[in-house]
Amino acid sequence: MVDALLTPEQQKYLELARKFTREKILPVAAQYDRTGEFPWPVVEAAREIGLHCMTAPRAYGGPELDSVTISLIMEEFAYGCAGIATTLGGNGLSSYPVLIAGTEEQKKLFFGRLLAGGLGAFALTEPGAGSDAGAVSTSARREGDEYVINGTKCFITTGAMADIFIVFASTNPTMKARGLSAFIVEREREGISIGHEEDKMGIRASNTVEVRFNNVRVPADHLLGKEGEGFKIAMQTLDMARPIVGAIAVGVARAALEECIDYVKSRMDGTKPLSANQAVQFRIADMAMKVEAARLMVRRALALKEAGVPYSKESAMAKAYASDVAMEVTAEAVEIMGAVGYSKDSRVEKLMRDAKITQIYEGTNQIQRIVIANNLLRS
Numbered sequence: 001m002v003d004a005l006l007t008p009e010q011q012k013y014l015e016l017a018r019k020f021t022r023e024k025i026l027p028v029a030a031q032y033d034r035t036g037e038f039p040w041p042v043v044e045a046a047r048e049i050g051l052h053c054m055t056a057p058r059a060y061g062g063p064e065l066d067s068v069t070i071s072l073i074m075e076e077f078a079y080g081c082a083g084i085a086t087t088l089g090g091n092g093l094s095s096y097p098v099l100i101a102g103t104e105e106q107k108k109l110f111f112g113r114l115l116a117g118g119l120g121a122f123a124l125t126e127p128g129a130g131s132d133a134g135a136v137s138t139s140a141r142r143e144g145d146e147y148v149i150n151g152t153k154c155f156i157t158t159g160a161m162a163d164i165f166i167v168f169a170s171t172n173p174t175m176k177a178r179g180l181s182a183f184i185v186e187r188e189r190e191g192i193s194i195g196h197e198e199d200k201m202g203i204r205a206s207n208t209v210e211v212r213f214n215n216v217r218v219p220a221d222h223l224l225g226k227e228g229e230g231f232k233i234a235m236q237t238l239d240m241a242r243p244i245v246g247a248i249a250v251g252v253a254r255a256a257l258e259e260c261i262d263y264v265k266s267r268m269d270g271t272k273p274l275s276a277n278q279a280v281q282f283r284i285a286d287m288a289m290k291v292e293a294a295r296l297m298v299r300r301a302l303a304l305k306e307a308g309v310p311y312s313k314e315s316a317m318a319k320a321y322a323s324d325v326a327m328e329v330t331a332e333a334v335e336i337m338g339a340v341g342y343s344k345d346s347r348v349e350k351l352m353r354d355a356k357i358t359q360i361y362e363g364t365n366q367i368q369r370i371v372i373a374n375n376l377l378r379s
């Protein structure tokens with residue numbers, strides 16, 4: 001179906017992603033959900049069609065897609081499987097700090113790795129620093145021409161498979177958030193080890209692990225921006241990434257809505273299909289309105305970003321609204337489908353488990369509301 005709000009180029013990418021999802025993701029989504037294995041063949045297939053590092057600038061051989069186009073692709077991937085979408089989105093998330101603050105040399109290093117087929121990971125969260133990123137205790141001590149990094153990161157997406165990390169560490173612990181700095185750290189550096197792997201409720205096709213840094217030495221030129229700019233880089237990164245989480249949420253919600261529509265049309269309630277019941281019709285209509293509104297909020301936030309105007313509030317709104325919608329719509333779908341919806345044999349059972357993470361990662365929805373309120377209430 002043609003979307004009148006899209007350019008022909010965006011429509012082309014949407015169709016490419018839809019075909020990819022139909023052929024490469026949907027057939028294996030349930031299997032990866034069950035096993036929790038890493039979806040290497042899907043990652044490889046995405047690389048073959050040039051969709052594994054969508055943010056990479058053309059100057060380094062990447063497609064440099066605009067963020068609205070990336071959101072269209074991510075919605076499609078998540079329609080197939082939010083765990084696989086999260087995996088394929090990881091290169092985007094980890095690339096934003098480099099796009100924001102990277103030098104020419106740093107961009108060459110980082111995108112060179114990813115475009116050669118590598119995976120990136122964004123390492124901010126720690127056991128003692130989740131919502132409060134300023135509480136990061138991983139340290140980076142300057143020694144001559146190097147920094148020495150020590151600390152433990154947790155819940156790091158694709159951490160065990162990453163070729164390259166963006167690590168947030170404190171170069172001045174007394175300064176809290178203002179002492180935070182961001183570093184590019186290659187996987188092969190001595191002192192990096194992978195710890196506990198999470199056994200998750202949803203997005204089970206994505207890898208989520210603890211990553212330990214024990215006296216890891218990186219050259220001083222691996223510092224992104226200046227010392228003390230890490231917090232600002234992290235917040236700008238999250239502004240860029242949150243609408244993409246919104247797009248993942250829209251994909252999950254849309255899949256649940258479609259499953260539910262198919263079900264109520266075929267499920268007989270006595271002599272009539274469930275869909276003949278007006279109470280069911282109203283619930284379906286409400287679900288569809290919410291999915292549509294969420295998608296428009298995602299696109300608007302990203303259109304503002306592309307226009308180069310402030311969009312922090314809209315980014316937080318898009319993420320929070322779309323993920324709340326994903327949770328509501330998937331729970332509605334399970335309920336409307338009754339026992340069938342509750343069964344692991346149904347697709348909506350997985351969709352409801354997958355939806356939950358979109359309310360949590362890249363800043364919980366409580367944190368999004370703080371961002372929104374701060375934007376509205378500051379004088």
Ligand SMILES: Cc1cc2nc3c(=O)[nH]c(=O)nc-3n(C[C@H](O)[C@H](O)[C@H](O)COP(=O)(O)OP(=O)(O)OC[C@H]3O[C@@H](n4cnc5c(N)ncnc54)[C@H](O)[C@@H]3O)c2cc1C
Binds near residue numbers: 208
């Ligand atoms: C599957 C998965 C993948 C992830 N991937 C990554 C990754 O790749 N890189 C990375 O760095 N991190 C990652 N994370 C971490 C994620 O971003 C954090 O879990 C998230 O930011 C919340 O932090 P927390 O879990 O420590 O919750 P906490 O900060 O402990 O919060 C607990 C609860 O308190 C609420 N709360 C906290 N502070 C406030 C406040 N000031 N006002 C009101 N309510 C508040 C929160 O909303 C939440 O409901 C991932 C997490 C998961 C589960």
